[in-house]
Amino acid sequence: MSAGFKYEDWSDGVVTYGVIAFPTRKMTSHMHIHSQVELVLVERGELDAIVDDQHFFIREGEGILICPHVTHRLKSDSEETLSNHLIFSTEFIPDFKNFFESAKVPYVRIRNDSCPDFARAQIGFLEQHVKTYSYGKTVLKGMLTVLLSGIMPAYSGVDFEKYSDRSQGFEICRQLLMYVDSNISQDLSLEKISKAMNIVPSYVSMVFSRNFKISLNSYITKKRISLAKSLLSSSHKSITEIAFESGFSSIRSFNRRFRESEDMTPSEYRSSFMKQSS
Secondary structure: OOOOOEEEOOHHHHHHHOEEEEEEEOOEOOOEEEOOEEEEEEEEOEEEEEEOOEEEEEEOOOEEEEOOOOOEEEEOOOOOOEEEEEEEOOOOOHHHHHHHOOOOOOEEEEOOOOOOHHHHHHHHHHHHHHHHOOOOHHHHHHHHHHHHHHHOOOOOHHHHHHHHHHHHHHHHHHHHHHHHHHOOOOOOOHHHHHHHHOOOHHHHHHHHHHHHOOOHHHHHHHHHHHHHHHHHHHOOOOHHHHHHHOOOOOHHHHHHHHHHHHOOOHHHHHHHHHHHHO
8 A cells, every 4th residue: 555645534524415526627636545435437538546556547437436544546637537526424325334444345446347227327317416416315325325236246235244343443543544634743652642542552553554554653754744845835934843843853853754755854855846936
């Protein structure tokens, strides 16, 4: 799994709307994860996708269902490409909740040659909803349930039961990502995080590395470097201010970690960015 990913939190939106829906053209996204399910339907053109370290193309009429906490990046350089995105919580479709949270299957592709007619019929309605927000939550639940039942025939309601033991790990990962994201400028030692979440330190570390293939400390450092780069390029704050605002305990630690990540010091990074912008 790619270590350089960003956590996106859609929690408030899915609580309010049930499903967050939006179309995109000429899309370029960074590598990211979120705690929600994402359904992508390509209406025109094609998307260059990297999902769970697998690289492939999603072509016109096809799509993909991306489960929570799976790194992904979608890209298209063409103005002609139109993709429709629907993001919803694991609880929105109760019949599939355990499957979504199992971490057993990172994604399911929707292909032209294997999607039954009854499921494909839902795609047109969902694409219409993305553009007009035509349907309420109850109708959307019905359409998504029918579509998912068609593209995942191998997973019956009985099969989902074997995934239920992973739900607790899913919730811990969600809370960890949100806690780190909200406290990136603060002390994020394993002991501090474990105490805040009331979980044994060794278990916190194990769950995170098992699910994201990166240690918790490495993830925190990468997020802090990313924040520092943003501040270096968009503010006039001093290097010292940026170091502490990014959560580093000392200038020495900041300079060392930044050089290890970017092959240059923070000052050199700021200078190079200013030259590119001038």
